[in-house]
Structure formats: C-alpha cells, structure tokens
Amino acid sequence: EDIHVPSRRVLITGATGLLGRAVFKDFSENNWNAVGCGYRRAQPRFEQINLLDSIAVHDIIHDFQPHVIVHCAAERRPDVVESQPDIASQLNVAASGNLAKEAAGVGAFLIYISTDYVFDGTSPPYKETDVPNPLNLYGKTKLEGEKAVLENNEDAAVLRIPVLYGEVERLEESAVTVMFDKVQFSNKSANMDHWQQRFPTNVKDVAAVCRQLAEKRMLDPSVKGTFHWSGNEQMTKYEMACAIADAFNLPSSHLRPITDCPVVGALRPRNAQLDCSKLEMLGIGQRTPFRAGIKESLWPFLVDKRWRQTVFH
Numbered sequence: 001e002d003i004h005v006p007s008r009r010v011l012i013t014g015a016t017g018l019l020g021r022a023v024f025k026d027f028s029e030n031n032w033n034a035v036g037c038g039y040r041r042a043q044p045r046f047e048q049i050n051l052l053d054s055i056a057v058h059d060i061i062h063d064f065q066p067h068v069i070v071h072c073a074a075e076r077r078p079d080v081v082e083s084q085p086d087i088a089s090q091l092n093v094a095a096s097g098n099l100a101k102e103a104a105g106v107g108a109f110l111i112y113i114s115t116d117y118v119f120d121g122t123s124p125p126y127k128e129t130d131v132p133n134p135l136n137l138y139g140k141t142k143l144e145g146e147k148a149v150l151e152n153n154e155d156a157a158v159l160r161i162p163v164l165y166g167e168v169e170r171l172e173e174s175a176v177t178v179m180f181d182k183v184q185f186s187n188k189s190a191n192m193d194h195w196q197q198r199f200p201t202n203v204k205d206v207a208a209v210c211r212q213l214a215e216k217r218m219l220d221p222s223v224k225g226t227f228h229w230s231g232n233e234q235m236t237k238y239e240m241a242c243a244i245a246d247a248f249n250l251p252s253s254h255l256r257p258i259t260d261c262p263v264v265g266a267l268r269p270r271n272a273q274l275d276c277s278k279l280e281m282l283g284i285g286q287r288t289p290f291r292a293g294i295k296e297s298l299w300p301f302l303v304d305k306r307w308r309q310t311v312f313h
Helices: 018-028 054-064 078-083 085-106 137-152 177-184 203-219 237-247 277-281 290-301 305-312
Strands: 009-013 033-038 068-071 109-115 157-161 190-193 225-228 255-258
Touching (some): 009 018, 018 033, 033 054, 068 085, 078 085, 078 137, 085 109, 085 137, 109 137, 109 203, 157 203, 177 237, 177 290, 190 237, 225 277
Parallel strands (some): 009 033, 009 068, 068 109, 109 157, 157 225, 190 255
C-alpha cells in the first residue's frame, strides 16, 4: 500500500538543534512533508549539509523544491560569537543571505529565525518597526542576517524570538534548562541573575507559529516581512529558577538573587520584550504556561525521580 506523502514540502535548517527539532516535529505532525538538515549531529535522521557550502545548499533546495524553508541554524551563543566572530558571521550572515537567494530561486517562502537581542533593551516593548540597536556581536550578526535575507529575498519573513526552552537532549542546550542542576543540588548556594528581564518561550510554541505563518502565507502572498513572537511571562533567571524549584517541590532558599548588571561575557539587553500584536492580529500564536512547559521539559533530568514518582503519582 502506498504511503501517503503530504504535498506541502518544508525544509528545516538546524533540524538537530533545540528549536529545529520542534519545528520538524510540528510540521511533520500537521500534514507537511518535512526534510530536516543538520551538520554535526545530522545522520541518520536528517540530511547532512554544511550551510557554508553553497553548491550543497543549491542542490538540496533544487532537488526537494520546498514550498517553505525555516532557517533555524545559527551560532546563537553570545559568548561564542564574541570569541569566534568570523565563523559566527559566516553562518549567521553569509549562509542566511545565500539561503534566501536560493529560496527565491525556487519560489520558496523563507522564515529566518532572529532574536530579541537586536534591541538594546532600554525602551520595551519593541514593535517590528522599532529601530534595532544590538549591544553584542551576536545581536549584530543576527541583524545583519536579517538584512542579508531581505535584500536577497523581499518575500521572506524574519521571526524574532527571545530565550528558548523545551525538550532538551542535554541541560546545556537552553539557557533556561541549564539552571536545573543548580536548583536541584541545594546543598550549596547558587547566584542567579535577577537583573535581566527575560520572556522564556517554549520551542513548541515557536514551531507552531512558524507553521501557522507558513500556512497563512500559502493563502496570502502579502504575509512577509518582520514578525515578533514571545512568551508573555516576564522573569529573571532567578525567578525562573524559583519557578522550576516550585514546579518540582524543591527548595529554593539556596538560590541567591544578584541584582547587579553582569560584568562578564557579552553585554545583554536589560529588557528586550517583544510586542507580538502583529502576529496576534493575523490569528497566529500559541503560548504554553511556563510552569507546565518547564516541568515537561525537565522531568527526565530530575535526579531523585523514583522517590518523587511515589510521592506525586
């Protein structure tokens, strides 16, 4: 018997990453023929493509003929970008511009994933029309990537999003989940940033927004340009850590709020809250409450799971 292959085709870059996996899953589960590509961790599940290899990029796009490309691949760690600016710029800017050009060549709708770090965080909330002013090199490369995409493909979309969390393979995959060990091991005190205002956003929600945007675009070619999506719960890392502790009935008295501006690493914006009303007015959006989302994401990493399962279940 023939296997039904959906006629709508989507190509996802960075499909091995935290966001890319969620995007691949959401499209696949909603009647899209999804192909993911990655680099180091690609095989056997995804196509292995070096996005800096323009011939390989051209070939996969021309062979697959996607209707939509969701470009999740990026160097997204601000401190790594500062230490390896050339490599980061190649991936975040040059590869993105090339991908946009190739997408235009086959008439594919490109969604370029960008960041709230294009803003300096001094006058939130930010609309799509507000003037960006990135404080760190990561934000600068992502902003240059936006420009490269829209210059090479005027029908593309830019989707700016904040700090992400979700189903992680390792706790270090997300700046939110990486705190879990400090929360769990309450025998020593842990300093937590209580200065920067964040809006933790579940990758499942961003994935749904990407698909909804793609489906809206299939019906309406005027859907393009820059969009914002974000969770709507404002929290510092300290507040997230306390919420994580609360979700798992763990103590939080060892967590210490640090209210000073951080002095090490790349500069971060104080509050780069995104105004999401443009997408909301299109009827696009999905938000998972932080406590529910973080509990689902971190449950596999709970150290004393056996004991807790008897207590809570």
